[in-house]
Amino acid sequence: MRDRPAATGAGHHGPCVVTIGNLDGVHRGHQALLRRCRALAGAEAQVAAVTFEPLPQAFFRPEQPPARLSTVHQKLALLRDAGVDLCWLMRFDHQFATLSAVDFARRVLADTLGASEVVVGGDFRFGHRREGDVERLTALGVELGFGVTVEPPVSGPDGRISSTAIRAALAAGDFAAAEDMLGRPFRMEGHVIAGERLGRDLGYPTANLRIRARPSPLSGIFAVRARVHEGASPGRWLGGVSSIGIRPTVGGREPLLEVHLFDFDGDLYGRRLEVEFVAKLREEARFDTLDALVDQMRADDAAARAILARQEPGSDSNND
Structure with a gap:
């Protein structure tokens, strides 16, 4: 303060x-x-x-x-x-x-x-x-x-602003309505923890964050932007795709926020990551094989890149 x-x-x-x-x-x-x-x-x-x-x-x-x-x-x-x-x-x-x-x-x-x-x-x-x-x-x-x-x-536009109304908008994937009520984009943040490195093995390395504000108002797969904080200074926003859930295909149990940053190659362990949600792609699903999971990850990657590329320059959060 x-x-x-x-x-x-x-x-x-x-x-x-x-x-x-x-x-x-x-x-x-x-x-x-x-x-x-x-x-x-x-x-x-x-x-x-x-x-x-x-x-x-x-x-x-x-x-x-x-x-x-x-x-x-x-x-x-x-x-x-x-x-x-x-x-x-x-x-x-x-x-x-x-x-x-x-x-x-x-x-x-x-x-x-x-x-x-x-x-x-x-x-x-x-x-x-x-x-x-x-x-x-x-x-x-x-x-x-x-x-x-x-x-x-x-x-x-849809009535009285309240935390309940914002939760409902987020659950429905209506990030524009949530942003209007919050007065800012909805974001989650945390410090990157060590994972099982399965994403890296599959060609999609992820930064894993524990969900501190639980229960989360979000679950599923999302197009996102994220930035790494260096001390008191945030870095530039990077596009990516994110998952919030328990990872049923690989037997996960604890809900995690996983973020794959496009075209990024660096060590994020222990660093604070801020994630801004842009659009919901789909619900979390269980796949019968890892190959089927990788195929879906490729589709999610392409969908997220397309959504982020369509954003007008004035709405691009790199301008923050």
């Missing part, structure tokens, strides 16, 4: 203008909340974001957690880039889930953050069993010394 002004209000970190939420993906709706926070904070207050890990839905329904749009690392980086001075990352566990609305407002917002204003959406709920709403938060603010600003929802 960027340098903070000295704390001059109540609370350990105050005064703060605070927003609260899962903030998964930090999409355009979240960005509107943060812009409002920044405008209200001015030069005198910090902008603080209160967010949760794991996501509450994953805590309450571990057998059916929502797909993740960002890792914790990505979320923190996106919040920093959006102007957040202080991110209060709270562990969502049984103790937190039973915290009352009154205790949350008093302990977190007033006592810890010294909130001068809290910015939320109209459907905001908080506290044990979601007992608190905007009206309750406003009443608590009068008692505890902070105001409440309700930011209207942000809509796109």
Whole structure:
């Protein structure tokens, strides 16, 4: 987070203008909340974001957690880039889930953050069993010394922007819709790990990444662009084809993100790779023989090259 002004209000970190939420993906709706926070904070207050890990839905329904749009690392980086001075990352566990609305407002917002204003959406709920709403938060603010600003929802061509809508767009392979709602292309990232080198043996070496934000909103085979990060500096974007899945043909079990970069010959082990998804080619499939798999890989390679070559120069992410 960027340098903070000295704390001059109540609370350990105050005064703060605070927003609260899962903030998964930090999409355009979240960005509107943060812009409002920044405008209200001015030069005198910090902008603080209160967010949760794991996501509450994953805590309450571990057998059916929502797909993740960002890792914790990505979320923190996106919040920093959006102007957040202080991110209060709270562990969502049984103790937190039973915290009352009154205790949350008093302990977190007033006592810890010294909130001068809290910015939320109209459907905001908080506290044990979601007992608190905007009206309750406003009443608590009068008692505890902070105001409440309700930011209207942000809509796109297909309705209100939400993490749920973005997950649905990604699952359908609609990367243009996901990009519109996120305000940027959807990307995954991680450090390249050692694999079994089967891809190299088959003529298609891949960089393997563990999927940190699980479950993934994507599965299948994709045309992608990827870049290697050298310290704080990202390299140039390279075209490629990517697989997200368990690799059933070779008996894989753990979901992996595999990326084959076109016309690239270098050592990527241990380096951070950022992958931008351009188009979905097909679902993952099991092949009866490795020869059949290689034939399909050749077809995927050709399809991905054709898709990437058709991109207009203005939309080419090499311009980032």
